[in-house]
Amino acid sequence: xxxxxxxxxxxxxxxxxxxxxxxxxxxxxxxxxxxxxxxxxxxxxxxxxxxxxxxxxxxxxxxxxxxxxxxxxxxxxxxxxxxxxxxxxxxxxxxxxxxxxxxxxxxxxxxxxxxxxxxxxx
Amino acid sequence: xxxxxxxxxxxxxxxxxxxxxxxxxxxxxxxxxxxxxxxxxxxxxxxxxxxxxxxxxxxxxxxxxxxxxxxxxxxxxxxxxxxxxxxxxxxxxxxxxxxxxxxxxxxxxxxxxxxxxxxxxxxxxxxxxxxxxxxxxxxxxxxxxxxxxxxxxxxxxxxxxxxxxxxxxxxxxxxxxxxxxxxxxxxxxxxxxxxxxxxxxxxxxxxxxxxxxxxxxxxxxxxxxxxxxxxxxxxxxxxxxx
Numbered sequence: 001x002x003x004x005x006x007x008x009x010x011x012x013x014x015x016x017x018x019x020x021x022x023x024x025x026x027x028x029x030x031x032x033x034x035x036x037x038x039x040x041x042x043x044x045x046x047x048x049x050x051x052x053x054x055x056x057x058x059x060x061x062x063x064x065x066x067x068x069x070x071x072x073x074x075x076x077x078x079x080x081x082x083x084x085x086x087x088x089x090x091x092x093x094x095x096x097x098x099x100x101x102x103x104x105x106x107x108x109x110x111x112x113x114x115x116x117x118x119x120x121x122x
Numbered sequence: 123x124x125x126x127x128x129x130x131x132x133x134x135x136x137x138x139x140x141x142x143x144x145x146x147x148x149x150x151x152x153x154x155x156x157x158x159x160x161x162x163x164x165x166x167x168x169x170x171x172x173x174x175x176x177x178x179x180x181x182x183x184x185x186x187x188x189x190x191x192x193x194x195x196x197x198x199x200x201x202x203x204x205x206x207x208x209x210x211x212x213x214x215x216x217x218x219x220x221x222x223x224x225x226x227x228x229x230x231x232x233x234x235x236x237x238x239x240x241x242x243x244x245x246x247x248x249x250x251x252x253x254x255x256x257x258x259x260x261x262x263x264x265x266x267x268x269x270x271x272x273x274x275x276x277x278x279x280x281x282x283x284x285x286x287x288x289x290x291x292x293x294x295x296x297x298x299x300x301x302x303x304x305x306x307x308x309x310x311x312x313x314x315x316x317x318x319x320x321x322x323x324x325x326x327x328x329x330x331x332x333x334x335x336x337x338x339x340x341x342x343x344x345x346x347x348x349x350x351x352x353x354x355x356x357x358x359x360x361x362x363x364x
């Protein structure tokens with residue numbers, strides 16, 4: 001990132017013939033959460049860029065998959081690919097996300113992905 | 123020329139605008155694109171070839187993937203476990219395809235196929251922007267990109283699906299998949315009744331783009347996307363000040 005000569009194509013070169021996020025496989029270390037873990041989405045301040053949607057902040061869901069390893073969007077936005085992290089797919093009950101969600105439809109759920117830094121054990 | 127003049131139409135009606143409103147993001151895209159061309163990151167010709175390429179893509183491979191999975195339980199399992207690998211069998215190579223050979227810049231190579239069941243219905247949205255599995259579905263429809271669909275689907279999925287003509291009983295779990303990171307999703311609906319003995323090609327015909335996004339269910343005889351509902355604005359903008 002903070003190199004005097006920054007190669008704008010380094011990410012593309014890394015992914016060619018392998019794919020993105022496949023090119024970051026094995027680079028994030030052990031996954032902290034496992035399938036079925038209950039997690040709360042942290043309400044951290046947004047620094048410049050994030051993909052952690054505000055509607056999920058503070059809500060508790062459960063991990064459905066450790067999906068892939070990749071730099072977090074917060075880093076990748078600045079082309080920093082040096083610190084890949086685990087991404088998790090987390091499902092929520094809709095009634096836990098939206099206060100007005102009709103209890104008659106308590107079965108309904110929503111699933112989306114988060115990086116490890118946004119999750120804490122619940 | 124006839125003497126008889128048609129007085130039914132209004133001569134004072136100003137002509138309809140030739141182009142629709144350009145959004146801020148389209149202006150931003152044009153500015154960044156022109157800057158990138160000026161700086162020599164890619165050429166105008168590269169951009170033209172890229173644009174032409176993405177417009178050759180469509181939802182047929184995804185329809186074939188679903189039809190194949192309906193006929194072959196082993197393939198269905200593969201599709202659920204590894205969508206990228208399953209795509210190869212319908213001619214889509216997410217990783218080595220033109221023009222970048224590492225997936226398209228906004229369509230990362232992680233496809234998840236969301237399998238519906240009689241008690242589970244998936245529907246896809248991207249609240250962040252309009253992430254869409256373009257290599258296997260082509261360009262997203264206009265409504266998929268609208269803030270209206272993106273904001274409302276996550277919060278009021280049943281109301282939005284009802285507008286698309288789908289009403290489901292409360293026993294059926296609706297699961298919204300919000301693709302705001304690197305996974306792209308397609309929905310694998312359940313095989314409808316009345317399709318016994320159909321071939322893969324026949325089945326693929328009823329798996330429309332809307333079925334693959336999750337806002338419609340496949341039905342024998344229906345091979346096109348339904349017309350989008352249009353709701354008049356409550357406080358419409360008057361361009362010509364009457």
